[in-house]
Each structure stands twice: as structure tokens, then as C-alpha cells.
Amino acid sequence: MIFSIFTKSIKEQLRNFWILILTVLMAPFFVFVYFLINESSQPHYDILVLNLDQGMQQGGTQLTLGDSIVPALKDHIVSMENAPLDIKSTPSRERAVHDLETRKAEALLVLPAEFTQSIMGPDPVAAEVEIVGDLTSTGYLISAVWLGALVENYLADISQKAPLYSVKETALGHSDQVDEFELFIPGMLILSIIMLMFSATVAIITEVDQGTILRLKLSGMKAWQFLIGVGATQVIVGILAILLTLATAASLGFEMRGSLGSFFLIAILTSISMIAFSLILAAMTRSVTDVLVVGNFPLFLFMFFTGAAFPISASPWFHVGNYGVSWQSLMSPSAAISALNKISIMGMALGDVWGELLVLAIVTVAYFLLGLWSFNKRHLQTN
Amino acid sequence: MITVSHLKKNFGELIAVDDLSLEINQGEILGFLGPNGAGKTTTIRMLCGLLEKDGGDISWDTTQNLSEAMGVCTQENIFWPRLTCLEQLIFMGQMHKMSRIAAKSRSLEILDVLGLASKKDTLASKLSGGMKRRLNIALALVHDPPVLILDEPEAGLDPQSRILVRDLIQSLARKKTVILTTHNMDEAERLADRIAIIDKGKLLEVGSVEDLKQSLGTGDFLEMRFRDNLESMFQNEDSAAWQLKQSLESTPELSAARINFSGDKLTIRSTQALEKLSLVTDAVGTVDLEILDIQLRKTTLEDVFIHLTGRALRE
């Protein structure tokens, strides 16, 4: 009986295409959007170098400092770690100006023909380098400051003098965290399962909406049998959604640090929890339209107050293992997100998150009891 | 035998089923006949256990759970729109604990009988109205229940499928107990072994078609339609209608007949009705009234219903 309900609900789920798409693609889409936002908000400056240096003869060999300046500056940037700069050489002034105008680059450094001559020649004079850019652009100002420091450093290097100064940059707050994107992923992974709220509730409420619950009632079916059959389908949908989200995140640079086994365990537990929650939602609604309207309320809560969309943590009432239980824990995704954070970002093991798993399990059981009771009362009673 | 005693259901002020007692015999086709709103569906829903009764008792003289032994074709079509005909019949069979193989062969058989064989792989939502109705009947039958309940099975059926469904119901006679509701007396008369007439929640009469007709006494109906509404003329004692009434009632040969004016219709129920025709036309000839048509007919269930309620079935 349960297996027939399962195969039937698989067929119906596949044929209810739009709900399936909404459920499965929402979180991957969010991951992608977040990636784009994150990417564009990272400061980054491109600097062009136009090398006109003619070089000079020294002891029978040609010496052209201009040829080595680009690799040297690049090396230096790498050694500075996290400097938001990129140095490229450019073939001509026209091309460089065009790039500056179209904002493909922030500043242009021009090395004159007599660059080597003026530095290394018999009577050194101050080399005249030119910096070109849009003076009203902040990007230019920052690039010019960096360029000044870089060139100075380079020249000190060549002339084997100790550099006059070195720069150490200190970031305020978390502004130096580049893996913000990665921090965002565990929440998104759980969000993909929170979306089950829709497909699972719709799968349940459809029977009420189209009246077929009556046929099921007449067959002597029990609520729990129905729930296992439909729930199994929804767990599969949940796994599909979280894998798609993980694949999207991985292709954009997310690195999973914990074990896949723990990851799946959390995914399945959370799916079951959301199915239990869907039963409560189904008890409060009567039709698919109701679900799509009413469902937005818990979706909103689960998205914004569990840490799914952005990190948020209330002060804990008490601790279970390493997990601080607070009002947020009443929403089961909270514990799941905390566990997944520890596993996928910090690379912890299952033993480190037993507190989360226990709370997740307890809240899920509570959802089930409340859901079965209210669903029975609302939709399976004779009245 | 299913015994229903003193069944009661109120919806707020409205008494939908009022102290209804009835026995349904094993293997009979019982027709529930009554106008819309009579309480047929409400009674059926209580029989199936889908609706809590406010009073009374329903018992069945076997150990099987009554609602699980029933196949129900509800008044509204209920099916899974995203499953094909065959898929949902098999599913329903399996839900009633049939094996998949048994459910499948039984489903194919029923689809064939109901003329849906070519639609077995069509999604139910894509069927025409009549086909949906037939699928709904198939869903009631798939698990071969000993008791079959059909709530207005013919509603929404085209004439061809009506024949299929009637043949099917007739083929079930004596093999299953069938309870069938209808507001169509023709349907009831053709299919039912016994008919229970129900109106305003009350069971008025139950018996075979013949018994019910006999209850009106013997004789046929002579029915005349006039150009004018006779009933409305009765306020005036000088009117032609009033005079006609007086004249018919004072005719000795018609003293045993039942004379009824209703709207533009005069109905006379009498033995040897045909012989009374000339008497009536003579009486009409003496007053200023014009007959549009004359009909001589047998007693129908409609007459029984009018006799019991004073109203026509189709109102």
C-alpha cells in the first residue's frame, strides 16, 4: 500500500512540473545570484603599462628595464597577498586610452623611451614616468597610489637600495574576508530543502483539493501510510534540490570540506523535518492556491530567521553539545544550518554536531505530532 | 442486509435527513428517488462513513467493515487528474489490498466494459465529461466491492454512455448490492428492484415500482392541456374552469375518478380511462375552453411522487 502511494506520488510529482522546478531550482538560482553580487562587490583594479623604453647598451649587452617591469610588478603584487590589483602590458597608447574610457582599466603607466637610460645611464636623471587616468574616478586614485608605491619599490630593487618604505594594509571589520561567498553556501543548501515546504504541502493538499482524499479514506488508508508514501518522494526531491545547489556552488568555487556522508545525513533529516512541517501547513490550508499564499509566511521566517539567507544568531537559552538552543531552534532548519556550517566550512565531523542533530530530531518529531494531529482533525475526520 | 434506522442529519437549522429508516437487501438494486436537495447524497455519505450522523444507526449483518466493503461513485467526479485511467484504477485496487497483477487485469476489464479501453493511457484530466463520469464509476468498481453506491451515476452522461452504464448496472443485479440515487424517475424505473422515495429528508414510501404504482389504485391517466391556465381561474366562480370542475364532479360515471387541475392541465385518473374521454370532452364543449392536446397514459413514478408530496418531481 505504502509503495503504491510512493510510485503514484512520484508520477504526480514529475507531472506537476512547475512546482518541481520552483522547488528544485530556487536555491541554485539564489547561489548564482549571490555569486554575481559577491563578485561585483569585490574591489578590483586593472593597471596598464605602456612600455616605450628603448633601453641602452651596457658592456656590449642590451639592457631594457621596461621589459622586466611588468613581471616584476606582478611578482610584487603576489607577494603582497590580496592586493586588489592586476598589471597588464598594453601595445599602444590608443588602445590603452580606449580601455580607460570604457572602464576596462583604471590607470595607465607610460614608461618613456629613455627610461633605462635615465636610471642606469652614466649620468642618472629622474626618469619621467607618466600616469594616465580619469581623475574623477576613485578607481584611478587608488590605482595611482598603488602604482607610485610599486614603482618606487621596483626602482629601489634595481638600484639595490633598501626601499624607502613598505606598506602594510589593515582592513576594518570583516572587509578582508574574501570567502564570504563560501560562508553563504550552507544556508543556501538548507534553503533548497526549505523549499520542499511547497512541493510537499502541495502534494498533500492536492488530495484534499481534488477530493481524492475521500477515496483514500474509503480505502481504509491511515494518515501515516499516506505520509510515508508521499514523504519518500519528497525526500528524493529534497536530495535532488540540495545536490543541484551544491553542484552550482561547487562550480562557482565552493569547496566542501566535511564528509559527504554527514552532508547526506543532514540533508535527509532536514527533508524529513520539512515534510513534517508541510503537514502542519497542509492542515492550515485547503487548496493549492492557499498553500502558495499562506506558505510564503513560514518560508519568509525560515529564510530570514534561521540563517538560511544570511547569518543570524540569537543569544542561546542553553546548550546541547556545542549547539546553542534559542528561539531560532524552533525552526528546524536553524540547527541544520549550524551543523552544515561546521561540517562543510570548518570540516568538522558528525561527532562535533550531535547537539544540532539531536535538536533537529526533537523539533522534527514535534512537527510530526502536531502535523498528524492537526491534519487528521482538519482533513481526515468525518464531519 | 444493511439496516438503516432513524438516521438523522442536521446542517444548522436545516434538517437534511429526518428519521430515515430503511432495509437494503443483499443483491438488490435500490433506487433512491427524490428531487434535488431531498437528502439523498447526505444519506449516502453517512452510509459510507464520510459524514458523522446526528442520530440513528446503520448496521450490516457481516463482519466486514461496511465502508471498506463499499465502492462509491460520488455525485461529483473525483479522480487523480495527473494519473492515467489505468494508473489510477490500478492504484485504487492496490489501496484496497489487491495485488498489482489482479488490479491491472480487473482495471482493463472494467475500462473495456465502460468503453474506455482506448483511453487507458490518457491522463484523466484530458477526458471528456462523459468519460470522466465513466472513469468515476470504474473507480467504484475496481476492487469488486460487494456493496456499490452510485450517486446520480447518469448525471452528465451522453445517451450512448448512458446505455453502457445502464447495461453495466443491470449486469451487477443479484451479484452486488447496489444503492443508486437519482432524480430521474425513468432511470430509477428501469434499473431499480425497489425504489425509496425521499423528499425533504423524509422517506415517503419504499417498494417495487409496481407496488408503488399500485398504491395509487388501478387505472390510467387521461391528461388534457388547455390554452388557458385553469387553476388561476378558480377564484372566480363564474369562470369556465369552475363550471367545468362542477360539471365533471357531478358526472356519476366519474365519481370514482380522481380529478386534478394543475396549471393548464387537467388530469383524470380512472379505470377504463379511454371510455371516459367522450364524457370529458362533452363537458368541455359546454363551457368556453379550448383543448390543445389530449394524452392517455399509464401511471408513472412521477404520479406516485405527486400523490405523495403534492408537487411534481422536476420543479
Ligand SMILES: Nc1ncnc2c1ncn2[C@@H]1O[C@H](COP(=O)(O)OP(=O)(O)O)[C@@H](O)[C@H]1O
Ligand atoms: N455540508 C453541508 N452543509 C450545509 N448544508 C448542506 C450540506 N450538504 C447538504 N446540505 C443541504 O442538505 C440538503 C440535502 O442535500 P443533499 O443530500 O445533497 O441532496 P440531494 O443529494 O438529494 O440532492 C440540501 O438542502 C443541501 O443544501
Ligand SMILES: [Mg+2]
Ligand atoms: Mg445529491
